[in-house]
Amino acid sequence: MAQQTGAEPVLKLTNIHKGFPGVRALSGVDFRLFPGEVHALMGENGAGKSTLIKVLTGVYSIDEGTVEMEGKRLVVHSPQEAQGAGISTVYQEVNLCTNLSVAENIYIGREPRRFGRIQWKEMNRRAAQLLEERLHLRVDVTLPLSEYPVAIQQLVAIARAIDIKAKVLILDEPTSSLDRGEVARLFEVVRKLRGEGMAILFVTHFIDQVYEISDRITILRGGELIAEYKASELPRLELVSRMIGKELTMLDELPKTAGDSRMSDDHAAIVAASGLGRKGAIEPFNLSIGRGEVIGLAGLLGSGRTELARLLYGADRADQGKLHVEGAGKGGVHSPRGAIDAGLAFCPENRKTEGIIEDLTVRENIVVALQATRGWFKTISRKRQNEIAEKYIKTLNIHPPNPEQLVKNLSGGNQQKVILGRWLLTQPKLLILDEPTRGIDIGAKAEIQRLVMTLSREEGMSVLYVSSELEEVLRVSDRIAVLRDRVKVEEIGKEEMDEQRIMKAIAGGGGA
């Protein structure tokens, strides 16, 4: 469509190099972005996408290379400077102040003023107008952002970015927490902006979305540029194989449904919830999970999936109902620590805020849960810690394979593997995975799904698998519990499991 190959690129990067201690994040990458196009930046975890974006937005300084904007050399030292130069960004993890109001978040730093005083009414009016007109989003802009789900927060971040008079808009995984309707709405906005001549850099893992909206695709792998393509001239399979550097058969190799070989008469429930619930989070529900069983939780964003998982783990307290966990004392499970002692493990949805402990090393992040259950004095010797770290780095294929690397320097998928390692080390009976594949690449996705199947089948570990990707849930689960509007509406066994059936359950509304 809006291919302007003859025109000057608005943004041109040449021979960019960037390294971190022990990691070569970018080596010799070229990249160009034209006005009025949507350009997808593709690559696996650790390919250097996030680094490239942080270079563009002034978060990182480059070791070598040049950045030109509209033909002029551009050097930015901070996101503020980048914004000033016309580059706005919406990050993968929402980067807003959740304790400020929606309007404040949009106008922070550039509030409408008169005589030096902020005009609150004007600001709120403008914010509401902006959200309604450009994103068709109607919310109370005076409420704190934390009152809204992640999806809304993401849209607010986009609103903030497009309201600044930007020439370049960078969308880093903007759709990873949006449901279908919200994605469509976002794309509507993106198309409109493209029509207005904005250059849009789009990073995602959803291949469908890439083909739906992009004009051009640049592929990175291992910090190096593979090539730039027109989206219309690059077949999907080729895209994927270029990204991972080998023919993609990984996902196809996985059996379509798990557990065919599992004993189906094994009914020993290791976790049984009856009437368990928490006001404002999830209505009372019953759920039992047997040994070696993989239960999928399906439902839209905000349907109560995470809330259910957190209640089982004791991360939030239930205010009604009973939870029986095999191996837990009479009192049941009331805290994460109690849950761990009873043999539960939980990979939370928000990897960055609830999962990894950023400034600690990979080794420490892996041993921390086991050490927590052992108490102060039964320490794990440094030698043993090293062995453990080496073992999980190897089995989970963590990159870079350095146990002393700070975990914050790893890519998202590798961070997720570190957290998985942390829990596998405790040898749990039930592993709760909340969105384990969010924001990670297809190779790592396949690895994690395969791991889930191996664990349940060969080691008899039960898994509660929460994901917004229905396909994934279908693939791994023996049984699927469907949630809608904070209520567990249905439980679907393997024999009736198909996409249509589950979609109907998710959508609900028997009439019409």
Added chain:
Amino acid sequence: MTGDTKGRYATGKPTSWLNRTYKHHLFWPMALWMALLLFNLFYSPSFFKVVVREGHLYGSLIDILNFGAPLMLVAIGMTTVIATRGIDLSVGSVVAIAGALACQMISKGSDQNAVSLVIYAVVMALVLSIALGLWNGLLVSITGIQPIIATLILMVAGRGIAQLITDGQIITVSSTPYQYIGAGSLAGLPFSIFLVAIVFAISALLTRRTALGLYIESVGCNPEASRLAGIRAKTVMIIVYMFCGLCAGVAGLILSGNVASADGNNAGLWIELDAILAVVIGGTSLTGGRFYLTGTIVGALMIQTLTTTIYSVGVKPEVTLVVKAVVVMAVCLIQSEPFRKAIISRWKTRRYPAEREVTRHA
């Protein structure tokens, strides 16, 4: 091959000896402290003189150790608190309270020189200090009040409590065993140094030989992730505040033992600020996470050296605080990496003014 790889893991990537030294967390605190000592070497050579009189060592260096002991103790406790993202402003008040209670109990005794009485008084003072730390810890972890506010309560109220204990008077004692804590000497060295060594050794053992150090760093880095990983974050917080209280209590005993009196108003005044400074100079970030006990000790020694230097150089009393502030500011700037980089890059551009001209016109 494997041995080689392991060696590389330990440092991140192969680096020269010099580079490793430069990157070590003790490099800047040590370098700055050495610079200060070097200044003294030229300015007042007598600074380094240590003489033996009646079996005791005397000299500026010994004074730094002796007068720096309370600061080092308070700073050790403060390090663990700061590592959990907290801060304890009440340590100065706890110093005053501990001294007040001990002196009050001793002064009421029939024989002030009785060792049993002194031990009883010391134990009670320390128990009270730990209880005050518990109070802080409960406020921070259970009620969720921000540490700076939670400990501000005791910082303000604590002076009043100390006054209550001493009935608003400055209590003096004449108890040889009690004075020994602050002014005695053992093997020629001030006794207080041994107290610091013991507390330092215990805290180092507890944090590095048990898992407590990992818990503290983990909680300081990300409390919610730590809780979900099974660490009892609240318990860890309460423990560090209690430990900080204990350290302040010991410091209070040294300070009041040294002058054989308890002054509820002035004992340990502003020590919390010096302690926080020592922790930060030592390399521990106020945002929590990694902490460095040795760095803290170096930081505390540096601050005490600075104080002593200012006196020995003969700065007028009315400007000592200004001089101290200027030096502290310089120290903090030198330790700041962005500042160093900015200076270096400026210096580099200045060397090639022609090149700068070219880029401007390009």
